[in-house]
Amino acid sequence: DVQLQESGPGLVKPSQSLSLTCSVTGYSITSGYYWNWIRQFPGNKLEWMGYISYDGSNNYNPSLKNRISITRDTSKNQFFLKLNSVTTEDTATYYCARNWDGWFAYWGQGTLVTVSA
Amino acid sequence: DIQMTQSPASLSASVGETVTITCRASENIYSYLAWYQQKQGKSPQLLVYNAKTLAEGVPSRFSGSGSGTQFSLKINSLQPEDFGSYYCQHHYGTPPTFGGGTKLEIK
Numbered sequence: 001d002v003q004l005q006e007s008g009p010g011l012v013k014p015s016q017s018l019s020l021t022c023s024v025t026g027y028s029i030t031s032g033y034y035w036n037w038i039r040q041f042p043g044n045k046l047e048w049m050g051y052i053s054y055d056g057s058n059n060y061n062p063s064l065k066n067r068i069s070i071t072r073d074t075s076k077n078q079f080f081l082k083l084n085s086v087t088t089e090d091t092a093t094y095y096c097a098r099n100w101d102g103w104f105a106y107w108g109q110g111t112l113v114t115v116s117a
Numbered sequence: 118d119i120q121m122t123q124s125p126a127s128l129s130a131s132v133g134e135t136v137t138i139t140c141r142a143s144e145n146i147y148s149y150l151a152w153y154q155q156k157q158g159k160s161p162q163l164l165v166y167n168a169k170t171l172a173e174g175v176p177s178r179f180s181g182s183g184s185g186t187q188f189s190l191k192i193n194s195l196q197p198e199d200f201g202s203y204y205c206q207h208h209y210g211t212p213p214t215f216g217g218g219t220k221l222e223i224k
Contacts, residue, residue: 048211095161
């Protein structure tokens, strides 16, 4: 069965970049599906951030378009999130998730990232 | 972006009761709606997609209905493991957006 696992720093300073890794086991990220990042803010609001497709194409939430980049390393079956110029408003639990027809059937366990000086 | 509005924001019920959570979309999303359950400290788990199709392994006491802009998730005969938070999400194009959540607590 497919499993996703997020990893990365739990604390980032304002104005710096947030970088996270999603490691996927049980399915090749080049075989199919869209590989997403979703975040959940304190207070529990969920926000879809964007995805990288099995073919390497991207789609980002317009609200983040100038700050976000999602890339991948197919040799390691990993994909990555980079969010630039973070502020305290970017403090959230970050999830990676897989979807195809729009719903998210598989999620990682999430990783809390706090933006603070 | 399509706005998703859930009600109620919180709900208190007893084991064995039947509850209904509603979700309203700001525009027509046909049947492109999913529901998730989230337990404290865990990731959301898919319950329903395409408004009424149960995800694999989801008990039949859960049911989804609706189309257009009005949707509901019904849970018959609440079980102790059903308590937590529930979210709707439209999957009609991008960006997909989520409702604000309904917290279901034990009475």
